[in-house]
Amino acid sequence: MGKWINKSLEPSVSPDSPVSVNHVEIGDLARLADGTVDNDERERLLRHINRCQRCYEILHHTLKDAPSAASVSHADGPWWKTKAAYALAASIILIFIISGQLAYKYWSHIPKVISATLDLDQNLKDILLEDDALRFGKGARLNRLLAALQQTGLPVKDLNLAVLSKPYYQKKSLFGPAEVLHIRIENGVAYLEVQEVE
Numbered sequence: 001m002g003k004w005i006n007k008s009l010e011p012s013v014s015p016d017s018p019v020s021v022n023h024v025e026i027g028d029l030a031r032l033a034d035g036t037v038d039n040d041e042r043e044r045l046l047r048h049i050n051r052c053q054r055c056y057e058i059l060h061h062t063l064k065d066a067p068s069a070a071s072v073s074h075a076d077g078p079w080w081k082t083k084a085a086y087a088l089a090a091s092i093i094l095i096f097i098i099s100g101q102l103a104y105k106y107w108s109h110i111p112k113v114i115s116a117t118l119d120l121d122q123n124l125k126d127i128l129l130e131d132d133a134l135r136f137g138k139g140a141r142l143n144r145l146l147a148a149l150q151q152t153g154l155p156v157k158d159l160n161l162a163v164l165s166k167p168y169y170q171k172k173s174l175f176g177p178a179e180v181l182h183i184r185i186e187n188g189v190a191y192l193e194v195q196e197v198e
């Protein structure tokens with residue numbers, strides 16, 4: 001396990017997380033529109049609906065039909081059973097579809113940036129030394145980097161690209177200054193910078 005000198009991390013949501021193959025059931029959609037699902041379930045349902053046109057359409061219609069039903073419920077009902085809340089919910093769902101990933105991140109309060117400073121161990125060095133390309137996309141090298149980062153405990157699920165700030169050369173002396181790897185992962189892109197430390 002690498003040692004984290006500093007960290008600010010949250011689980012990342014990769015842009016191409018697989019869409020759940022299970023469509024949301026009609027009953028669940030109705031409960032979602034009704035506001036009777038708990039937070040976890042709402043998040044799960046919205047995650048799917050955010051990416052699934054079919055389920056979105058169904059929910060959209062459910063929400064459109066809901067206000068008339070809501071308006072006959074008693075006045076001291078929960079705040080979300082109001083026309084305004086339904087309209088708001090409908091527009092939130094619409095925003096999900098329009099801005100997709102970004103809105104999903106906002107909704108689930110997951111910061112989209114991971115940054116950390118790692119000890120530059122031999123495994124990471126090997127990956128940096130493997131090739132002198134400063135940018136590398138999907139492939140064996142990126143997979144090794146991803147695996148190495150995950151081994152350190154970073155909550156990174158996927159990478160599309162890695163960008164090195166400058167070429168990395170093996171230090172001649174074993175007794176040279178120690179090195180750390182600054183890493184910042186944003187939108188599936190890992191920005192890497194090696195720095196010597198006293």
Ligand SMILES: [Zn+2]
Nearest residue numbers: 023024052055
């Ligand atoms: Zn679906």
